[in-house]
Amino acid sequence: MGEGKPAREVAPESDRALSPGGLVESGDRCEGCGKPLTGRQKTGCSARCRAVAARRRRRGKVLAALDELERGLEKVRRLLGDPDTNSS
Numbered sequence: 001m002g003e004g005k006p007a008r009e010v011a012p013e014s015d016r017a018l019s020p021g022g023l024v025e026s027g028d029r030c031e032g033c034g035k036p037l038t039g040r041q042k043t044g045c046s047a048r049c050r051a052v053a054a055r056r057r058r059r060g061k062v063l064a065a066l067d068e069l070e071r072g073l074e075k076v077r078r079l080l081g082d083p084d085t086n087s088s
Helices: 047-080
Strands: none
Touching: none
């Protein structure tokens, strides 16, 4: 009877639905409102807070891309000898 298929190993995270809380490290906070996260929450405590956090991340990425574009434009202006370029 013991020579059938070997026992399947179960991943430790597979029981997360059965264990209440404890998956979030202490000190993790909601990116939207700052409240402590509980259970399976990863970034926000509610849909509203997750949306706020996503907008903040997206805004940061857009601003970083604009900064990079501005630096590239300044470099091109310097190479072309544009008189409007501030030479600091």
